[in-house]
Amino acid sequence: MTIARTTTPNTTRISHTPADMTQWTGRAEPFETARARYWYQLSQPYEDQNIGLIGFACDQGVRRNQGRVGARAAPPLIRRAFAKLPVIADLQQRFDGQLSTLLGDAGDIYCDDNDGFAESTLEQAQIKYADAVSTIVKQGGLPIGLGGGHAIAYGSFLGLWQALENTKNANVTPTIGIINFDAHLDIRQSDVATSGTPFRQIAEHLDAHDQPFHYCCIGVSRFSNTAALFDRAEQLGVQVISDEDCHYQPWDTLAERVKNFVDQVDIIYLTIDMDCLPSSIVPGVSAPAAYGIELGFVERMVKTIMASGKVKMADIAEINPTFDIDSRSCKVAARLLATIVEQHLLSA
Numbered sequence: 001m002t003i004a005r006t007t008t009p010n011t012t013r014i015s016h017t018p019a020d021m022t023q024w025t026g027r028a029e030p031f032e033t034a035r036a037r038y039w040y041q042l043s044q045p046y047e048d049q050n051i052g053l054i055g056f057a058c059d060q061g062v063r064r065n066q067g068r069v070g071a072r073a074a075p076p077l078i079r080r081a082f083a084k085l086p087v088i089a090d091l092q093q094r095f096d097g098q099l100s101t102l103l104g105d106a107g108d109i110y111c112d113d114n115d116g117f118a119e120s121t122l123e124q125a126q127i128k129y130a131d132a133v134s135t136i137v138k139q140g141g142l143p144i145g146l147g148g149g150h151a152i153a154y155g156s157f158l159g160l161w162q163a164l165e166n167t168k169n170a171n172v173t174p175t176i177g178i179i180n181f182d183a184h185l186d187i188r189q190s191d192v193a194t195s196g197t198p199f200r201q202i203a204e205h206l207d208a209h210d211q212p213f214h215y216c217c218i219g220v221s222r223f224s225n226t227a228a229l230f231d232r233a234e235q236l237g238v239q240v241i242s243d244e245d246c247h248y249q250p251w252d253t254l255a256e257r258v259k260n261f262v263d264q265v266d267i268i269y270l271t272i273d274m275d276c277l278p279s280s281i282v283p284g285v286s287a288p289a290a291y292g293i294e295l296g297f298v299e300r301m302v303k304t305i306m307a308s309g310k311v312k313m314a315d316i317a318e319i320n321p322t323f324d325i326d327s328r329s330c331k332v333a334a335r336l337l338a339t340i341v342e343q344h345l346l347s348a
Protein backbone atom coordinates (compact mmCIF):
# COMPACT_ATOMS: atom_id res chain seq x y z
CA MET A 1 0.00 0.00 0.00
CA THR A 2 1.34 3.45 -0.87
CA ILE A 3 0.63 6.11 1.70
CA ALA A 4 1.09 9.73 0.65
CA ARG A 5 1.98 11.85 3.64
CA THR A 6 1.63 15.56 4.23
CA THR A 7 4.37 17.29 6.19
CA THR A 8 2.05 19.23 8.49
CA PRO A 9 -1.36 18.00 9.55
CA ASN A 10 -4.05 20.44 8.45
CA THR A 11 -6.48 20.87 11.33
CA THR A 12 -8.98 22.86 9.25
CA ARG A 13 -9.94 19.64 7.48
CA ILE A 14 -11.96 18.44 10.43
CA SER A 15 -15.15 20.22 11.40
CA HIS A 16 -18.09 19.62 13.67
CA THR A 17 -21.10 20.69 11.65
CA PRO A 18 -24.15 21.39 13.84
CA ALA A 19 -27.41 19.51 13.39
CA ASP A 20 -29.00 20.23 10.04
CA MET A 21 -32.68 19.98 10.90
CA THR A 22 -33.68 20.05 7.22
CA GLN A 23 -32.69 16.35 7.22
CA TRP A 24 -35.60 15.61 9.54
CA THR A 25 -38.55 15.42 7.15
CA GLY A 26 -41.38 12.98 6.52
CA ARG A 27 -45.07 12.56 5.80
CA ALA A 28 -47.54 15.20 6.92
CA GLU A 29 -50.75 13.56 8.16
CA PRO A 30 -53.15 16.35 9.15
CA PHE A 31 -56.22 14.06 8.98
CA GLU A 32 -54.85 11.45 11.39
CA THR A 33 -54.85 11.46 15.19
CA ALA A 34 -51.75 12.69 17.04
CA ARG A 35 -50.64 9.06 17.30
CA ALA A 36 -49.51 9.25 13.67
CA ARG A 37 -46.10 10.32 14.95
CA TYR A 38 -42.76 9.99 13.25
CA TRP A 39 -39.21 10.44 14.48
CA TYR A 40 -38.75 13.52 12.30
CA GLN A 41 -41.33 15.26 14.50
CA LEU A 42 -39.48 14.43 17.72
CA SER A 43 -35.86 15.15 16.90
CA GLN A 44 -34.33 18.38 18.22
CA PRO A 45 -30.81 19.82 18.08
CA TYR A 46 -28.91 17.98 20.82
CA GLU A 47 -28.92 19.55 24.27
CA ASP A 48 -29.32 16.87 26.91
CA GLN A 49 -31.89 14.45 25.48
CA ASN A 50 -31.94 10.72 26.38
CA ILE A 51 -30.26 9.92 23.07
CA GLY A 52 -27.74 11.93 21.05
CA LEU A 53 -27.09 11.05 17.41
CA ILE A 54 -23.61 12.00 16.25
CA GLY A 55 -22.33 11.44 12.71
CA PHE A 56 -18.79 10.39 11.81
CA ALA A 57 -18.64 11.56 8.20
CA CYS A 58 -15.25 10.04 7.54
CA ASP A 59 -14.05 7.16 5.38
CA GLN A 60 -10.35 7.83 5.43
CA GLY A 61 -9.89 4.61 7.43
CA VAL A 62 -11.57 2.70 4.60
CA ARG A 63 -9.23 4.35 2.09
CA ARG A 64 -6.21 3.42 4.22
CA ASN A 65 -7.60 -0.13 4.44
CA GLN A 66 -7.69 -0.42 0.63
CA GLY A 67 -11.50 -0.42 0.65
CA ARG A 68 -14.14 1.37 -1.42
CA VAL A 69 -14.61 4.92 -0.15
CA GLY A 70 -18.01 6.62 0.12
CA ALA A 71 -19.12 5.91 3.69
CA ARG A 72 -18.46 9.55 4.54
CA ALA A 73 -21.77 10.43 2.85
CA ALA A 74 -23.85 8.03 4.98
CA PRO A 75 -24.74 9.89 8.22
CA PRO A 76 -27.28 12.34 6.69
CA LEU A 77 -28.85 9.54 4.62
CA ILE A 78 -29.26 7.22 7.61
CA ARG A 79 -30.82 10.12 9.53
CA ARG A 80 -33.21 10.85 6.65
CA ALA A 81 -34.31 7.19 6.49
CA PHE A 82 -34.75 7.01 10.27
CA ALA A 83 -36.68 10.32 10.34
CA LYS A 84 -39.45 8.73 8.25
CA LEU A 85 -40.06 5.81 10.64
CA PRO A 86 -43.08 5.91 12.98
CA VAL A 87 -42.72 6.20 16.75
CA ILE A 88 -44.19 3.03 18.26
CA ALA A 89 -47.29 3.23 20.47
CA ASP A 90 -45.49 1.89 23.58
CA LEU A 91 -43.03 4.79 23.47
CA GLN A 92 -45.75 7.36 22.90
CA GLN A 93 -47.64 6.08 25.95
CA ARG A 94 -44.59 5.79 28.17
CA PHE A 95 -43.25 9.25 27.35
CA ASP A 96 -46.51 11.11 26.89
CA GLY A 97 -45.77 14.83 27.35
CA GLN A 98 -42.00 14.33 27.20
CA LEU A 99 -41.57 13.17 23.61
CA SER A 100 -39.46 16.19 22.69
CA THR A 101 -36.87 15.23 25.32
CA LEU A 102 -36.00 11.85 23.84
CA LEU A 103 -33.88 12.41 20.75
CA GLY A 104 -31.18 14.97 20.03
CA ASP A 105 -29.15 15.43 16.86
CA ALA A 106 -25.57 16.46 17.65
CA GLY A 107 -24.56 16.98 14.01
CA ASP A 108 -21.62 15.46 12.16
CA ILE A 109 -17.87 15.29 12.56
CA TYR A 110 -16.80 15.86 8.99
CA CYS A 111 -13.42 14.77 7.65
CA ASP A 112 -12.42 16.44 4.41
CA ASP A 113 -9.80 14.43 2.56
CA ASN A 114 -11.09 15.02 -0.96
CA ASP A 115 -7.61 15.48 -2.37
CA GLY A 116 -6.52 12.06 -1.17
CA PHE A 117 -4.63 11.26 1.93
CA ALA A 118 -3.54 13.65 4.66
CA GLU A 119 -1.50 12.08 7.40
CA SER A 120 -3.47 12.61 10.56
CA THR A 121 -6.96 13.69 9.57
CA LEU A 122 -8.51 10.37 10.61
CA GLU A 123 -6.94 10.60 14.05
CA GLN A 124 -8.12 14.20 14.41
CA ALA A 125 -11.63 13.21 13.37
CA GLN A 126 -11.64 10.36 15.90
CA ILE A 127 -10.59 12.77 18.67
CA LYS A 128 -13.21 15.37 17.77
CA TYR A 129 -15.88 12.69 17.50
CA ALA A 130 -14.77 11.18 20.84
CA ASP A 131 -15.21 14.60 22.49
CA ALA A 132 -18.79 14.80 21.22
CA VAL A 133 -19.49 11.23 22.40
CA SER A 134 -17.98 11.95 25.79
CA THR A 135 -20.15 15.05 26.27
CA ILE A 136 -23.31 13.02 25.63
CA VAL A 137 -22.29 10.20 28.01
CA LYS A 138 -21.39 12.69 30.74
CA GLN A 139 -24.84 14.27 30.40
CA GLY A 140 -26.39 10.86 31.00
CA GLY A 141 -27.42 10.23 27.40
CA LEU A 142 -26.83 7.33 25.07
CA PRO A 143 -24.70 8.46 22.11
CA ILE A 144 -25.41 6.65 18.87
CA GLY A 145 -22.69 7.15 16.29
CA LEU A 146 -23.53 7.10 12.59
CA GLY A 147 -20.59 6.12 10.38
CA GLY A 148 -18.64 6.53 8.35
CA GLY A 149 -16.13 3.74 8.13
CA HIS A 150 -15.52 1.39 11.02
CA ALA A 151 -12.67 3.59 12.23
CA ILE A 152 -15.60 5.19 14.08
CA ALA A 153 -15.17 2.36 16.61
CA TYR A 154 -11.91 3.65 18.02
CA GLY A 155 -13.48 7.13 18.40
CA SER A 156 -16.60 5.68 20.05
CA PHE A 157 -14.47 3.76 22.51
CA LEU A 158 -12.26 6.79 23.27
CA GLY A 159 -15.33 8.95 23.90
CA LEU A 160 -16.75 6.39 26.30
CA TRP A 161 -13.37 6.02 27.99
CA GLN A 162 -13.03 9.79 28.48
CA ALA A 163 -16.51 10.02 29.95
CA LEU A 164 -15.66 7.32 32.46
CA GLU A 165 -12.64 9.23 33.79
CA ASN A 166 -14.58 10.47 36.82
CA THR A 167 -15.69 7.00 37.77
CA LYS A 168 -12.14 5.73 37.37
CA ASN A 169 -10.87 8.47 39.72
CA ALA A 170 -13.19 7.06 42.33
CA ASN A 171 -11.27 3.80 42.01
CA VAL A 172 -14.22 1.95 40.58
CA THR A 173 -13.10 1.11 37.08
CA PRO A 174 -16.06 -0.24 35.14
CA THR A 175 -15.21 -3.18 32.93
CA ILE A 176 -16.06 -2.40 29.32
CA GLY A 177 -17.29 -5.10 26.98
CA ILE A 178 -17.39 -4.58 23.23
CA ILE A 179 -19.93 -6.40 21.08
CA ASN A 180 -19.39 -6.05 17.34
CA PHE A 181 -21.65 -7.46 14.63
CA ASP A 182 -19.23 -7.84 11.76
CA ALA A 183 -17.97 -10.24 9.09
CA HIS A 184 -14.49 -8.94 10.00
CA LEU A 185 -12.55 -9.06 13.25
CA ASP A 186 -11.01 -5.60 12.60
CA ILE A 187 -7.93 -6.34 14.69
CA ARG A 188 -5.42 -5.86 11.88
CA GLN A 189 -1.79 -5.04 12.56
CA SER A 190 -0.80 -1.94 10.58
CA ASP A 191 1.52 1.06 10.72
CA VAL A 192 -1.49 3.40 10.58
CA ALA A 193 -5.02 3.36 11.99
CA THR A 194 -7.59 2.12 9.47
CA SER A 195 -11.13 0.78 9.39
CA GLY A 196 -9.59 -2.66 9.90
CA THR A 197 -7.64 -1.87 13.10
CA PRO A 198 -10.00 -0.31 15.70
CA PHE A 199 -10.39 -3.28 18.06
CA ARG A 200 -6.65 -4.03 18.08
CA GLN A 201 -6.11 -0.34 18.94
CA ILE A 202 -8.68 -0.62 21.74
CA ALA A 203 -6.98 -3.77 23.05
CA GLU A 204 -3.66 -1.90 23.17
CA HIS A 205 -5.26 1.12 24.85
CA LEU A 206 -6.82 -1.06 27.54
CA ASP A 207 -3.60 -3.01 28.03
CA ALA A 208 -1.68 0.26 28.51
CA HIS A 209 -4.16 1.13 31.28
CA ASP A 210 -4.04 -2.35 32.89
CA GLN A 211 -7.60 -3.06 31.88
CA PRO A 212 -8.93 -6.30 30.41
CA PHE A 213 -10.05 -6.54 26.79
CA HIS A 214 -13.51 -8.07 26.48
CA TYR A 215 -14.45 -8.33 22.83
CA CYS A 216 -17.23 -10.42 21.29
CA CYS A 217 -17.48 -10.41 17.49
CA ILE A 218 -20.68 -11.85 16.01
CA GLY A 219 -20.98 -12.88 12.34
CA VAL A 220 -17.29 -13.48 11.65
CA SER A 221 -16.66 -15.10 8.28
CA ARG A 222 -13.81 -17.54 7.77
CA PHE A 223 -13.60 -16.26 4.20
CA SER A 224 -13.12 -12.64 5.29
CA ASN A 225 -10.35 -13.02 7.86
CA THR A 226 -6.89 -14.55 7.50
CA ALA A 227 -5.41 -17.20 9.77
CA ALA A 228 -3.16 -14.43 11.15
CA LEU A 229 -6.27 -12.54 12.30
CA PHE A 230 -7.82 -15.64 13.89
CA ASP A 231 -4.48 -16.24 15.67
CA ARG A 232 -4.56 -12.68 17.04
CA ALA A 233 -8.19 -13.13 18.08
CA GLU A 234 -7.17 -16.17 20.08
CA GLN A 235 -4.21 -14.36 21.67
CA LEU A 236 -6.51 -11.49 22.66
CA GLY A 237 -9.18 -13.83 24.03
CA VAL A 238 -11.82 -12.64 21.56
CA GLN A 239 -15.18 -14.38 21.78
CA VAL A 240 -15.76 -15.28 18.12
CA ILE A 241 -19.25 -16.22 16.95
CA SER A 242 -19.02 -17.07 13.27
CA ASP A 243 -21.59 -16.42 10.57
CA GLU A 244 -22.03 -20.19 10.31
CA ASP A 245 -22.64 -20.44 14.09
CA CYS A 246 -25.37 -17.84 13.65
CA HIS A 247 -27.04 -20.02 11.00
CA TYR A 248 -26.60 -23.46 12.50
CA GLN A 249 -26.57 -23.07 16.28
CA PRO A 250 -29.91 -22.80 18.09
CA TRP A 251 -30.97 -19.34 19.25
CA ASP A 252 -30.85 -20.36 22.93
CA THR A 253 -27.23 -21.48 22.62
CA LEU A 254 -26.16 -18.23 20.97
CA ALA A 255 -28.18 -16.04 23.33
CA GLU A 256 -26.58 -17.87 26.26
CA ARG A 257 -23.09 -17.25 24.87
CA VAL A 258 -23.79 -13.55 24.48
CA LYS A 259 -25.50 -13.30 27.88
CA ASN A 260 -22.47 -14.92 29.51
CA PHE A 261 -20.29 -12.31 27.85
CA VAL A 262 -22.60 -9.49 28.99
CA ASP A 263 -22.58 -10.84 32.57
CA GLN A 264 -18.77 -10.53 32.73
CA VAL A 265 -18.75 -6.77 32.12
CA ASP A 266 -20.22 -3.63 33.67
CA ILE A 267 -20.93 -1.62 30.56
CA ILE A 268 -21.19 -2.37 26.87
CA TYR A 269 -20.16 -0.62 23.70
CA LEU A 270 -22.31 -2.02 20.89
CA THR A 271 -21.20 -1.56 17.29
CA ILE A 272 -22.83 -2.81 14.10
CA ASP A 273 -20.75 -3.03 10.93
CA MET A 274 -23.42 -3.27 8.26
CA ASP A 275 -21.31 -5.70 6.21
CA CYS A 276 -22.35 -8.41 8.69
CA LEU A 277 -25.59 -8.62 6.65
CA PRO A 278 -25.87 -10.37 3.27
CA SER A 279 -25.14 -8.19 0.25
CA SER A 280 -28.68 -8.86 -1.04
CA ILE A 281 -29.99 -7.02 2.04
CA VAL A 282 -27.17 -4.50 2.38
CA PRO A 283 -25.37 -3.91 -0.92
CA GLY A 284 -24.13 -0.46 0.09
CA VAL A 285 -20.94 -1.26 1.97
CA SER A 286 -17.25 -1.33 1.17
CA ALA A 287 -16.98 -5.11 1.54
CA PRO A 288 -20.29 -6.81 0.62
CA ALA A 289 -20.96 -10.15 2.32
CA ALA A 290 -21.51 -13.22 0.16
CA TYR A 291 -23.05 -15.08 3.11
CA GLY A 292 -23.82 -12.77 6.02
CA ILE A 293 -26.12 -13.18 8.99
CA GLU A 294 -29.88 -12.67 8.99
CA LEU A 295 -31.38 -9.28 9.76
CA GLY A 296 -33.95 -10.97 12.03
CA PHE A 297 -31.13 -12.59 14.00
CA VAL A 298 -29.23 -9.28 14.34
CA GLU A 299 -32.34 -7.45 15.53
CA ARG A 300 -33.23 -10.16 18.03
CA MET A 301 -29.69 -10.20 19.41
CA VAL A 302 -29.53 -6.38 19.56
CA LYS A 303 -32.79 -6.41 21.58
CA THR A 304 -31.35 -9.03 23.92
CA ILE A 305 -28.17 -7.00 24.43
CA MET A 306 -30.07 -3.71 24.91
CA ALA A 307 -32.35 -5.39 27.48
CA SER A 308 -29.30 -5.82 29.73
CA GLY A 309 -29.41 -2.06 30.36
CA LYS A 310 -25.60 -2.02 30.11
CA VAL A 311 -25.20 -0.41 26.68
CA LYS A 312 -23.66 3.05 27.16
CA MET A 313 -22.42 3.60 23.61
CA ALA A 314 -23.63 2.36 20.25
CA ASP A 315 -22.82 2.99 16.61
CA ILE A 316 -23.67 1.85 13.09
CA ALA A 317 -20.81 1.74 10.60
CA GLU A 318 -19.71 1.13 7.03
CA ILE A 319 -22.82 2.11 5.05
CA ASN A 320 -21.54 3.30 1.67
CA PRO A 321 -24.32 5.10 -0.26
CA THR A 322 -22.31 4.98 -3.52
CA PHE A 323 -23.07 1.25 -3.80
CA ASP A 324 -26.58 1.30 -2.34
CA ILE A 325 -29.63 0.24 -4.37
CA ASP A 326 -32.94 2.08 -3.80
CA SER A 327 -31.65 3.23 -0.37
CA ARG A 328 -31.98 -0.40 0.74
CA SER A 329 -28.90 -0.37 2.94
CA CYS A 330 -29.78 2.97 4.54
CA LYS A 331 -33.26 1.63 5.33
CA VAL A 332 -31.81 -1.42 7.06
CA ALA A 333 -29.42 0.83 9.00
CA ALA A 334 -32.38 3.06 9.97
CA ARG A 335 -34.32 0.01 11.15
CA LEU A 336 -31.43 -1.11 13.35
CA LEU A 337 -31.05 2.45 14.63
CA ALA A 338 -34.75 2.50 15.52
CA THR A 339 -34.37 -0.84 17.30
CA ILE A 340 -31.54 0.53 19.46
CA VAL A 341 -33.44 3.77 20.15
CA GLU A 342 -36.70 1.99 21.08
CA GLN A 343 -35.04 -0.60 23.29
CA HIS A 344 -32.94 1.98 25.08
CA LEU A 345 -35.93 4.18 25.82
CA LEU A 346 -38.18 1.28 26.82
CA SER A 347 -35.59 -0.12 29.21
CA ALA A 348 -34.84 3.32 30.74
Ligand SMILES: N=CN[C@@H](CCC(=O)O)C(=O)O
Pocket (backbone or CB within 6 Å): 065, 066, 067, 068, 150, 184, 185, 186, 188, 195, 196, 197, 224, 273, 286, 287, 318
Ligand atom coordinates in the same frame (compact mmCIF):
# COMPACT_ATOMS: atom_id res chain seq x y z
N1 LIG B 1 -13.96 -2.43 8.46
C1 LIG B 1 -13.68 -3.21 7.58
N2 LIG B 1 -12.66 -4.05 7.64
C2 LIG B 1 -12.43 -5.11 6.72
C3 LIG B 1 -12.50 -4.72 5.27
C4 LIG B 1 -12.21 -5.86 4.37
C5 LIG B 1 -12.24 -5.54 2.91
O1 LIG B 1 -12.26 -4.36 2.51
O2 LIG B 1 -12.21 -6.50 2.12
C6 LIG B 1 -11.09 -5.70 7.05
O3 LIG B 1 -10.14 -4.94 7.27
O4 LIG B 1 -10.99 -6.92 7.12
Ligand SMILES: [Mn+2]
Pocket (backbone or CB within 6 Å): 182, 183, 184, 273, 275, 276, 287
Ligand atom coordinates in the same frame (compact mmCIF):
# COMPACT_ATOMS: atom_id res chain seq x y z
MN1 LIG C 1 -16.83 -5.59 8.29
Ligand SMILES: [Mn+2]
Pocket (backbone or CB within 6 Å): 150, 182, 184, 186, 195, 273
Ligand atom coordinates in the same frame (compact mmCIF):
# COMPACT_ATOMS: atom_id res chain seq x y z
MN1 LIG D 1 -15.80 -3.67 10.63
